C-alpha cells in the first residue's frame with residue numbers, strides 16, 4: 503500500500519546523510535569523549551564540532567550549549583533547574599495554557615512542591631498576549647516559560663516581545679523551540695531568551711538527543727548527579743552518535759530552511775484550499791498567518807478526530823488527532839480547549855504536519871480520499887453537522 507507520512511510534528515524520518523555521519527560513531531569511533539587517549543580525543547572533537555554547529559545556528563556561544571536526551575529533558579532542566587537555584591521568596595512561574603506536556607506537567611509537579619504557576623490564556627488563534635505575560639509577572643516571579651511554536655496548531659508566539667518584557671523586569675525567560683527550530687530562524691539574542699530547548703528527532707535527526715541553550719551567567723541546578731559532563735550541568739556519558747547526528751541535521755536544516763519553508767507552506771495551503779472546496783464545515787485551527795510552515799490543524803463538525811485518523815490510516819495516510827501524547831485518551835486537546843473551541847469542534851480535529859519528503863501528489867491523494875471519509879463518518883454520526 504502507498505504510505506504517506508504527514509505527522510512530522512510527532513517525529514521526522516532520519517535524513518540519510520545524518521545516518522552516514524553517525525555511522526562511524528556507532529562502530530569504530532566508540533571512545534568515551536571524557537577519555538584522554540586517542541579514542542576519547544576523536545569523539546571529543548566530534549562533540550565539540552557539533553556544539554559549534556548548534557551554537558552557530560542559534561547565534562549563541564558553544565559554551566552556552568548543553569546536550570541532553572531530548573526536548574523533554576531540556577524543558578525539565580530549564581524549568582526545574584532555574585527555579586531550584588533561587589531563594590524561597592522566588593516561588594512564582596509564568597507559563598501558558600497551550601504548552602507541550604513536557605512544560606505543563608513539569609510546572610504542575612513544581613506546584614506540588616509549593617511553587618505557584620500562572621498559566622496565561624490564549625486567544626481564538628492560539629496566541630499568547632505579551633501584555634498578559636507582563637501583567638502576570640510579580641515581584642516573586644523567577645521564570646517565564648512560553649513556547650515558540652505550538653506543536654498542535656503551529657501558532658508562532660510573540661517571543662521577541664515576551665523576551666523584552668522579561669528582560670525589562672529582570673525575570674529569566676525560557677522558550678520551548680522544539681517545533682520551530684530548524685523550520686524558521688531562531689536567534690537567542692534577537693528574542694532575548696535565556697534558555698531554549700530543542701530536539702533532534704523533530705528536524706530529521708535522531709531520537710534521544712536534544713540540547714538546552716543556557717545564556718552565560720544564568721545559574722541552573724542539574725537534574726542528574728554523576729560525572730562532570732557538560733560542564734557539570736548534565737551528568738552522563740555523552741551520546742556521541744546522537745550529538746554528531748544532531749549537528750548534521752541542523753546543518754542540513756540551516757542550508758535548506760528558506761526554500762523548504764516556502765515549498766512546505768505552499769503545499770499546506772494547497773491542501774487546505776482544496777479540502778475546503780470539497781468539504782463543508784471545515785474549520786482551520788491556529789493563526790492563519792503566524793504559523794509553522796507545515797502545520798495544518800482542522801476541525802470537522804459532527805465527527806470524531808480519532809475516527810478520521812483511523813480511516814486515513816486504512817488508506818495509508820498518517821496524521822494525528824490532538825497531540826500524539828494525548829491521543830489514545832479521548833479527552834479534547836488542552837490546546838484547542840484553551841483556544842475556546844467548542845468541545846464538538848475540538849473532538850473533530852486532526853493535524854496534518856507536512857515535511858521535507860511530502861510532494862504535490864501526496865496532497866492530491868489526501869484530497870482524493872478525505873472528502874469520502876468525512877461524508878461517510880458524518881452519515882454515521884449521531885451528532886448533526888452544524
Ligand SMILES: *Cc1c(COP(=O)(O)O)cnc(C)c1O
Nearest residue numbers: 572573574602604653680681701
Ligand atoms: C516533541 C516535543 C517535545 C518533546 O521532545 P522530545 O525530544 O520528544 O522529548 C517538547 N516540546 C515540543 C513543543 C515538542 O513538539
